[in-house]
Amino acid sequence: MGKADADGPGLPDLPPEWGRVVVPDDASALADEAEQVRRELRRQMSAQPRRWRSPGVPVLVLLIAVVTTVAGLLTVTWPRVGRSTGPITSSPEPTPAQLTGRMLPALDLVDAGQSPVPLRGLLPAVVLLVDSCPCPGLVAETALAAPAGVNVVTVAAGSPRAAPAGTEVRALADPTGGLRAFLQAPARPDTVTALLADRAGRVVLVVTEVDSVSDYRTELRRLAG
Template structure:
Protein backbone atom coordinates (compact mmCIF):
# COMPACT_ATOMS: atom_id res chain seq x y z
CA UNK A 1 0.00 0.00 0.00
CA UNK A 2 1.37 3.42 -0.90
CA UNK A 3 2.37 5.98 1.62
CA UNK A 4 2.60 9.73 1.52
CA UNK A 5 6.26 10.63 1.02
CA UNK A 6 5.74 14.36 0.88
CA UNK A 7 5.98 14.46 4.69
CA UNK A 8 8.66 11.83 5.04
CA UNK A 9 12.05 12.64 6.48
CA UNK A 10 14.84 13.62 4.09
CA UNK A 11 12.53 14.53 1.20
CA UNK A 12 12.78 17.99 -0.36
CA UNK A 13 9.98 20.44 0.22
CA UNK A 14 7.43 20.37 -2.61
CA UNK A 15 5.16 23.21 -3.71
CA UNK A 16 2.03 23.25 -1.56
CA UNK A 17 -0.22 23.45 -4.65
CA UNK A 18 0.92 19.93 -5.63
CA UNK A 19 -0.87 18.54 -2.60
CA UNK A 20 0.21 15.25 -1.13
CA UNK A 21 2.41 13.06 -3.30
CA UNK A 22 1.65 9.36 -2.88
CA UNK A 23 4.27 6.85 -4.06
CA UNK A 24 2.75 3.35 -4.57
CA UNK A 25 4.56 0.25 -3.33
CA UNK A 26 4.07 -1.38 -6.78
CA UNK A 27 5.37 0.63 -9.80
CA UNK A 28 2.93 -1.17 -12.11
CA UNK A 29 0.18 0.92 -10.59
CA UNK A 30 1.56 3.84 -12.62
CA UNK A 31 1.28 2.03 -16.00
CA UNK A 32 -1.88 3.83 -17.06
CA UNK A 33 -0.45 7.24 -16.25
CA UNK A 34 2.79 6.39 -18.10
CA UNK A 35 0.91 5.26 -21.21
CA UNK A 36 -1.19 8.43 -21.19
CA UNK A 37 2.00 10.53 -20.92
CA UNK A 38 3.65 8.68 -23.84
CA UNK A 39 0.53 9.20 -25.98
CA UNK A 40 0.52 12.91 -25.27
CA UNK A 41 4.24 13.23 -26.14
CA UNK A 42 3.73 11.37 -29.46
CA UNK A 43 0.81 13.64 -30.31
CA UNK A 44 2.86 16.80 -29.67
CA UNK A 45 5.84 15.50 -31.70
CA UNK A 46 3.61 14.58 -34.65
CA UNK A 47 1.90 17.98 -34.60
CA UNK A 48 5.28 19.75 -34.63
CA UNK A 49 6.46 17.74 -37.66
CA UNK A 50 3.26 18.54 -39.54
CA UNK A 51 3.69 22.23 -38.84
CA UNK A 52 7.21 22.32 -40.43
CA UNK A 53 6.54 19.95 -43.34
CA UNK A 54 7.92 21.47 -46.64
CA UNK A 55 5.50 22.15 -49.51
CA UNK A 56 4.86 19.14 -51.69
CA UNK A 57 2.93 18.14 -54.77
CA UNK A 58 1.94 20.81 -57.35
CA UNK A 59 3.39 23.66 -55.25
CA UNK A 60 6.86 22.09 -55.17
CA UNK A 61 6.75 21.35 -58.90
CA UNK A 62 5.78 24.95 -59.62
CA UNK A 63 8.67 26.31 -57.52
CA UNK A 64 11.20 24.06 -59.30
CA UNK A 65 9.86 25.08 -62.72
CA UNK A 66 10.12 28.80 -61.95
CA UNK A 67 13.69 28.48 -60.63
CA UNK A 68 14.74 26.45 -63.69
CA UNK A 69 13.25 29.03 -66.07
CA UNK A 70 15.00 31.94 -64.35
CA UNK A 71 18.38 30.17 -64.40
CA UNK A 72 17.97 29.26 -68.08
CA UNK A 73 17.11 32.84 -69.01
CA UNK A 74 20.13 34.17 -67.14
CA UNK A 75 22.46 31.76 -68.95
CA UNK A 76 21.11 32.73 -72.38
CA UNK A 77 21.18 36.49 -71.84
CA UNK A 78 24.39 36.75 -69.81
CA UNK A 79 27.05 38.55 -71.92
CA UNK A 80 30.01 36.37 -72.80
CA UNK A 81 33.44 37.83 -73.34
CA UNK A 82 34.90 37.19 -76.78
CA UNK A 83 31.64 35.90 -78.23
CA UNK A 84 31.87 36.03 -82.02
CA UNK A 85 28.87 37.23 -84.04
CA UNK A 86 26.72 34.49 -85.49
CA UNK A 87 25.91 33.95 -89.16
CA UNK A 88 24.22 36.93 -90.75
CA UNK A 89 25.40 39.38 -88.08
CA UNK A 90 27.31 42.24 -89.66
CA UNK A 91 30.36 43.75 -88.01
CA UNK A 92 30.84 47.52 -87.92
CA UNK A 93 32.82 49.10 -90.73
CA UNK A 94 36.21 50.50 -89.71
CA UNK A 95 36.24 54.24 -89.19
CA UNK A 96 38.17 56.24 -91.82
CA UNK A 97 40.63 57.26 -89.10
CA UNK A 98 41.51 53.58 -88.60
CA UNK A 99 42.49 53.30 -92.27
CA UNK A 100 44.65 56.39 -92.21
CA UNK A 101 48.31 55.47 -92.01
CA UNK A 102 47.83 51.97 -93.39
CA UNK A 103 49.57 50.98 -96.63
CA UNK A 104 47.60 50.98 -99.84
CA UNK A 105 46.98 47.32 -100.82
CA UNK A 106 49.04 45.93 -103.68
CA UNK A 107 46.13 45.36 -106.07
CA UNK A 108 46.16 44.83 -109.78
CA UNK A 109 43.35 46.71 -111.54
CA UNK A 110 42.52 46.62 -115.26
CA UNK A 111 42.32 49.32 -117.94
CA UNK A 112 39.94 49.62 -120.89
CA UNK A 113 41.81 46.83 -122.69
CA UNK A 114 41.57 44.59 -119.59
CA UNK A 115 45.31 44.80 -119.12
CA UNK A 116 46.55 44.66 -115.51
CA UNK A 117 47.67 47.90 -113.87
CA UNK A 118 49.36 47.90 -110.47
CA UNK A 119 47.62 50.41 -108.22
CA UNK A 120 50.77 51.08 -106.23
CA UNK A 121 52.54 51.96 -109.48
CA UNK A 122 50.42 55.13 -109.73
CA UNK A 123 51.55 56.80 -106.49
CA UNK A 124 51.07 59.43 -105.25
CA UNK A 125 47.42 59.30 -106.12
CA UNK A 126 43.89 60.49 -105.51
CA UNK A 127 41.76 57.37 -105.95
CA UNK A 128 38.05 57.85 -106.62
CA UNK A 129 35.77 54.81 -106.39
CA UNK A 130 32.98 55.39 -108.90
CA UNK A 131 31.35 51.96 -108.71
CA UNK A 132 28.29 53.54 -107.09
CA UNK A 133 28.16 56.90 -108.88
CA UNK A 134 29.78 58.18 -112.09
CA UNK A 135 29.73 61.72 -110.63
CA UNK A 136 31.63 63.49 -113.44
CA UNK A 137 31.56 66.80 -111.55
CA UNK A 138 33.42 65.37 -108.53
CA UNK A 139 35.94 63.63 -110.82
CA UNK A 140 36.60 66.80 -112.85
CA UNK A 141 37.06 68.86 -109.69
CA UNK A 142 39.57 66.36 -108.28
CA UNK A 143 41.52 66.40 -111.54
CA UNK A 144 41.66 70.20 -111.47
CA UNK A 145 42.69 70.41 -107.79
CA UNK A 146 45.34 67.68 -107.77
CA UNK A 147 48.91 69.06 -107.59
CA UNK A 148 51.34 68.33 -110.42
CA UNK A 149 52.75 64.82 -110.13
CA UNK A 150 49.68 63.43 -108.36
CA UNK A 151 47.64 60.91 -110.36
CA UNK A 152 43.86 60.99 -110.26
CA UNK A 153 42.51 57.49 -110.70
CA UNK A 154 38.89 56.39 -111.02
CA UNK A 155 38.03 52.81 -110.08
CA UNK A 156 34.78 51.31 -111.34
CA UNK A 157 33.36 47.80 -111.08
CA UNK A 158 33.56 45.44 -114.04
CA UNK A 159 34.66 47.98 -116.65
CA UNK A 160 36.39 51.40 -116.51
CA UNK A 161 34.13 54.43 -116.80
CA UNK A 162 35.07 57.19 -119.21
CA UNK A 163 36.76 60.17 -117.58
CA UNK A 164 35.31 63.66 -118.09
CA UNK A 165 36.47 65.31 -121.27
CA UNK A 166 39.61 67.43 -121.00
CA UNK A 167 40.87 65.82 -117.78
CA UNK A 168 43.98 63.75 -117.15
CA UNK A 169 42.29 60.94 -115.25
CA UNK A 170 43.34 57.28 -115.36
CA UNK A 171 40.15 55.23 -115.66
CA UNK A 172 40.49 51.69 -114.28
CA UNK A 173 38.23 48.89 -113.08
CA UNK A 174 38.32 46.45 -110.18
CA UNK A 175 36.28 43.40 -111.27
CA UNK A 176 37.19 41.46 -108.14
CA UNK A 177 36.15 44.33 -105.83
CA UNK A 178 39.39 44.11 -103.88
CA UNK A 179 39.70 47.82 -103.12
CA UNK A 180 36.11 48.21 -101.94
CA UNK A 181 36.51 45.10 -99.79
CA UNK A 182 39.68 46.55 -98.26
CA UNK A 183 37.92 49.78 -97.34
CA UNK A 184 34.76 47.99 -96.17
CA UNK A 185 32.77 51.10 -97.06
CA UNK A 186 29.49 50.76 -98.97
CA UNK A 187 29.16 52.38 -102.38
CA UNK A 188 26.96 55.47 -102.58
CA UNK A 189 24.72 56.39 -105.50
CA UNK A 190 25.03 60.09 -104.62
CA UNK A 191 28.79 60.57 -104.57
CA UNK A 192 32.14 58.81 -104.76
CA UNK A 193 34.44 57.33 -102.13
CA UNK A 194 37.90 58.90 -102.17
CA UNK A 195 41.24 58.03 -100.68
CA UNK A 196 44.58 59.78 -100.84
CA UNK A 197 47.90 57.92 -100.76
CA UNK A 198 51.37 59.48 -100.75
CA UNK A 199 54.37 58.39 -102.78
CA UNK A 200 55.35 55.79 -100.14
CA UNK A 201 51.96 54.10 -100.46
CA UNK A 202 50.67 55.29 -97.08
CA UNK A 203 46.98 56.21 -96.97
CA UNK A 204 46.72 59.81 -95.73
CA UNK A 205 42.97 60.38 -95.98
CA UNK A 206 39.78 58.38 -96.54
CA UNK A 207 36.48 60.07 -97.45
CA UNK A 208 33.54 57.63 -97.48
CA UNK A 209 31.41 60.21 -99.36
CA UNK A 210 33.32 62.99 -101.09
CA UNK A 211 31.54 66.35 -100.95
CA UNK A 212 34.21 68.61 -102.43
CA UNK A 213 37.89 67.87 -102.86
CA UNK A 214 38.53 71.62 -102.43
CA UNK A 215 37.83 71.16 -98.71
CA UNK A 216 41.00 69.06 -98.51
CA UNK A 217 43.51 71.30 -100.25
CA UNK A 218 46.06 70.88 -97.43
CA UNK A 219 45.96 67.09 -97.64
CA UNK A 220 46.40 67.25 -101.42
CA UNK A 221 49.49 69.43 -101.07
CA UNK A 222 51.11 66.95 -98.68
CA UNK A 223 50.97 64.14 -101.26
CA UNK A 224 53.98 65.51 -103.12
CA UNK A 225 56.06 66.07 -99.99
Protein backbone atom coordinates in the same frame (compact mmCIF):
# COMPACT_ATOMS: atom_id res chain seq x y z
CA MET B 1 15.25 -60.15 -70.26
CA GLY B 2 18.03 -58.30 -68.57
CA LYS B 3 21.69 -58.81 -68.88
CA ALA B 4 24.35 -59.19 -66.21
CA ASP B 5 24.53 -56.54 -63.51
CA ALA B 6 27.56 -54.72 -62.16
CA ASP B 7 28.83 -57.89 -60.56
CA GLY B 8 28.62 -59.90 -63.75
CA PRO B 9 31.03 -60.15 -66.65
CA GLY B 10 28.89 -58.05 -69.03
CA LEU B 11 29.40 -54.59 -67.41
CA PRO B 12 32.83 -54.40 -65.88
CA ASP B 13 34.34 -51.49 -63.94
CA LEU B 14 31.01 -49.85 -62.93
CA PRO B 15 31.07 -48.11 -59.54
CA PRO B 16 29.75 -50.43 -56.84
CA GLU B 17 27.62 -47.60 -55.33
CA TRP B 18 25.45 -47.68 -58.45
CA GLY B 19 24.06 -50.95 -57.10
CA ARG B 20 22.40 -53.46 -59.31
CA VAL B 21 22.29 -52.29 -62.95
CA VAL B 22 20.02 -54.05 -65.37
CA VAL B 23 20.17 -53.34 -69.11
CA PRO B 24 16.83 -54.32 -70.67
CA ASP B 25 16.62 -56.07 -73.99
CA ASP B 26 13.97 -53.53 -75.18
CA ALA B 27 14.97 -49.84 -74.96
CA SER B 28 11.32 -48.79 -74.60
CA ALA B 29 11.47 -50.12 -71.07
CA LEU B 30 13.52 -47.06 -70.20
CA ALA B 31 10.93 -44.54 -71.51
CA ASP B 32 9.71 -43.60 -68.06
CA GLU B 33 13.20 -42.98 -66.79
CA ALA B 34 14.09 -40.96 -69.93
CA GLU B 35 11.01 -38.77 -69.54
CA GLN B 36 11.89 -38.13 -65.92
CA VAL B 37 15.40 -37.09 -66.92
CA ARG B 38 14.04 -34.71 -69.59
CA ARG B 39 11.65 -33.11 -67.12
CA GLU B 40 14.49 -32.56 -64.70
CA LEU B 41 16.64 -30.95 -67.39
CA ARG B 42 13.81 -28.63 -68.49
CA ARG B 43 13.18 -27.65 -64.87
CA GLN B 44 16.83 -26.78 -64.36
CA MET B 45 17.05 -24.78 -67.62
CA SER B 46 13.83 -22.82 -66.92
CA ALA B 47 14.94 -22.09 -63.39
CA GLN B 48 18.34 -20.71 -64.48
CA PRO B 49 17.10 -17.37 -66.10
CA ARG B 50 14.97 -16.62 -63.04
CA ARG B 51 18.12 -16.17 -61.03
CA TRP B 52 18.88 -13.09 -63.20
CA ARG B 53 15.46 -11.66 -62.45
CA SER B 54 16.23 -11.20 -58.81
CA PRO B 55 15.44 -7.70 -57.34
CA GLY B 56 19.12 -6.78 -57.15
CA VAL B 57 19.70 -6.80 -60.93
CA PRO B 58 17.14 -4.10 -61.95
CA VAL B 59 18.30 -1.90 -59.09
CA LEU B 60 21.92 -2.21 -60.26
CA VAL B 61 20.98 -1.36 -63.87
CA LEU B 62 18.96 1.66 -62.74
CA LEU B 63 21.83 2.86 -60.56
CA ILE B 64 24.28 2.66 -63.48
CA ALA B 65 21.87 4.62 -65.73
CA VAL B 66 21.46 7.38 -63.12
CA VAL B 67 25.21 7.69 -62.56
CA THR B 68 25.83 7.89 -66.34
CA THR B 69 23.19 10.61 -66.78
CA VAL B 70 24.53 12.72 -63.92
CA ALA B 71 28.09 12.40 -65.26
CA GLY B 72 26.93 13.59 -68.68
CA LEU B 73 25.20 16.62 -67.19
CA LEU B 74 28.28 17.54 -65.19
CA THR B 75 30.43 17.30 -68.30
CA VAL B 76 28.19 19.75 -70.16
CA THR B 77 27.60 22.26 -67.36
CA TRP B 78 30.86 22.18 -65.41
CA PRO B 79 32.88 25.38 -65.95
CA ARG B 80 35.93 24.81 -68.11
CA VAL B 81 39.21 26.65 -67.89
CA GLY B 82 39.40 29.36 -70.52
CA ARG B 83 35.75 29.02 -71.56
CA SER B 84 34.32 32.39 -72.50
CA THR B 85 31.00 33.13 -70.85
CA GLY B 86 30.44 36.48 -72.54
CA PRO B 87 28.65 37.08 -75.84
CA ILE B 88 30.51 36.48 -79.08
CA THR B 89 31.04 39.74 -80.92
CA SER B 90 32.50 40.34 -84.34
CA SER B 91 35.37 42.75 -84.88
CA PRO B 92 34.13 46.22 -85.77
CA GLU B 93 34.85 47.49 -89.25
CA PRO B 94 37.73 49.98 -89.43
CA THR B 95 36.75 53.62 -89.60
CA PRO B 96 38.35 55.98 -92.16
CA ALA B 97 40.53 57.40 -89.40
CA GLN B 98 41.77 53.92 -88.47
CA LEU B 99 42.78 53.28 -92.09
CA THR B 100 45.09 56.29 -92.06
CA GLY B 101 48.72 55.19 -92.04
CA ARG B 102 48.02 51.70 -93.33
CA MET B 103 49.75 50.40 -96.43
CA LEU B 104 47.75 50.01 -99.60
CA PRO B 105 47.19 46.38 -100.60
CA ALA B 106 49.07 45.06 -103.61
CA LEU B 107 46.03 45.14 -105.89
CA ASP B 108 45.92 44.95 -109.65
CA LEU B 109 43.28 47.07 -111.35
CA VAL B 110 42.45 46.77 -115.05
CA ASP B 111 42.25 49.30 -117.86
CA ALA B 112 39.83 49.42 -120.78
CA GLY B 113 41.74 46.65 -122.53
CA GLN B 114 41.56 44.42 -119.43
CA SER B 115 45.31 44.74 -118.91
CA PRO B 116 46.44 44.68 -115.26
CA VAL B 117 47.58 47.95 -113.70
CA PRO B 118 49.24 47.71 -110.25
CA LEU B 119 47.65 50.14 -107.83
CA ARG B 120 50.95 50.81 -106.11
CA GLY B 121 52.46 51.81 -109.45
CA LEU B 122 50.20 54.88 -109.59
CA LEU B 123 51.44 56.60 -106.41
CA PRO B 124 51.10 59.22 -105.15
CA ALA B 125 47.46 59.30 -106.11
CA VAL B 126 43.94 60.29 -105.28
CA VAL B 127 41.64 57.41 -106.12
CA LEU B 128 37.96 58.11 -106.68
CA LEU B 129 35.64 55.12 -106.49
CA VAL B 130 32.92 56.01 -108.99
CA ASP B 131 31.06 52.70 -109.25
CA SER B 132 27.92 54.30 -107.72
CA CYS B 133 28.21 57.70 -109.37
CA PRO B 134 30.21 58.79 -112.45
CA CYS B 135 30.11 62.36 -111.09
CA PRO B 136 32.15 63.85 -113.96
CA GLY B 137 32.02 67.32 -112.41
CA LEU B 138 33.68 66.16 -109.19
CA VAL B 139 36.27 64.16 -111.13
CA ALA B 140 37.13 67.18 -113.31
CA GLU B 141 37.45 69.48 -110.27
CA THR B 142 39.76 66.96 -108.57
CA ALA B 143 41.94 66.81 -111.66
CA LEU B 144 42.25 70.61 -111.67
CA ALA B 145 43.09 70.67 -107.94
CA ALA B 146 45.72 67.93 -108.10
CA PRO B 147 49.34 69.21 -108.11
CA ALA B 148 51.84 68.03 -110.67
CA GLY B 149 53.09 64.52 -110.06
CA VAL B 150 49.89 63.35 -108.31
CA ASN B 151 47.78 60.92 -110.30
CA VAL B 152 43.99 61.16 -110.34
CA VAL B 153 42.49 57.71 -110.77
CA THR B 154 38.85 56.73 -111.11
CA VAL B 155 37.87 53.16 -110.26
CA ALA B 156 34.59 51.54 -111.29
CA ALA B 157 33.33 48.08 -110.46
CA GLY B 158 32.83 46.41 -113.84
CA SER B 159 34.57 48.41 -116.54
CA PRO B 160 36.35 51.79 -116.54
CA ARG B 161 34.20 54.89 -116.86
CA ALA B 162 35.18 57.47 -119.44
CA ALA B 163 37.36 60.26 -118.06
CA PRO B 164 36.08 63.82 -118.39
CA ALA B 165 37.24 65.52 -121.56
CA GLY B 166 40.38 67.65 -121.27
CA THR B 167 41.71 65.83 -118.16
CA GLU B 168 44.50 63.35 -117.62
CA VAL B 169 42.45 61.15 -115.30
CA ARG B 170 43.38 57.47 -115.36
CA ALA B 171 40.17 55.46 -115.70
CA LEU B 172 40.42 51.90 -114.34
CA ALA B 173 38.18 49.13 -112.99
CA ASP B 174 38.24 46.81 -110.00
CA PRO B 175 36.14 43.79 -111.05
CA THR B 176 37.06 41.76 -107.95
CA GLY B 177 36.07 44.54 -105.53
CA GLY B 178 39.38 44.33 -103.68
CA LEU B 179 39.66 48.06 -103.07
CA ARG B 180 36.14 48.34 -101.64
CA ALA B 181 36.85 45.36 -99.41
CA PHE B 182 40.04 46.99 -98.12
CA LEU B 183 38.21 50.22 -97.32
CA GLN B 184 35.19 48.42 -95.81
CA ALA B 185 33.09 51.07 -97.56
CA PRO B 186 30.11 49.64 -99.46
CA ALA B 187 28.97 51.53 -102.53
CA ARG B 188 26.11 53.96 -101.94
CA PRO B 189 23.93 55.46 -104.68
CA ASP B 190 25.11 58.82 -106.06
CA THR B 191 28.15 58.76 -103.79
CA VAL B 192 31.90 58.85 -104.49
CA THR B 193 34.50 57.48 -102.08
CA ALA B 194 37.96 59.07 -102.13
CA LEU B 195 41.27 57.48 -101.13
CA LEU B 196 44.51 59.44 -100.95
CA ALA B 197 47.86 57.61 -100.68
CA ASP B 198 51.42 58.98 -100.65
CA ARG B 199 54.30 57.79 -102.79
CA ALA B 200 55.31 55.24 -100.10
CA GLY B 201 51.91 53.56 -100.34
CA ARG B 202 50.55 54.76 -96.99
CA VAL B 203 46.93 55.83 -96.74
CA VAL B 204 46.73 59.57 -96.03
CA LEU B 205 42.97 60.06 -96.03
CA VAL B 206 39.74 58.20 -96.72
CA VAL B 207 36.45 60.01 -97.34
CA THR B 208 33.64 57.49 -97.66
CA GLU B 209 31.07 60.03 -98.94
CA VAL B 210 32.56 62.97 -100.81
CA ASP B 211 30.55 66.19 -100.93
CA SER B 212 33.12 68.32 -102.78
CA VAL B 213 36.82 68.65 -103.46
CA SER B 214 37.07 70.65 -100.24
CA ASP B 215 36.82 67.33 -98.32
CA TYR B 216 40.40 66.46 -99.35
CA ARG B 217 41.93 69.53 -101.03
CA THR B 218 44.52 70.12 -98.27
CA GLU B 219 45.72 66.52 -98.18
CA LEU B 220 45.76 66.42 -101.99
CA ARG B 221 48.23 69.27 -102.14
CA ARG B 222 50.48 67.61 -99.56
CA LEU B 223 50.83 64.49 -101.70
CA ALA B 224 53.23 66.35 -103.99
CA GLY B 225 55.73 66.88 -101.16
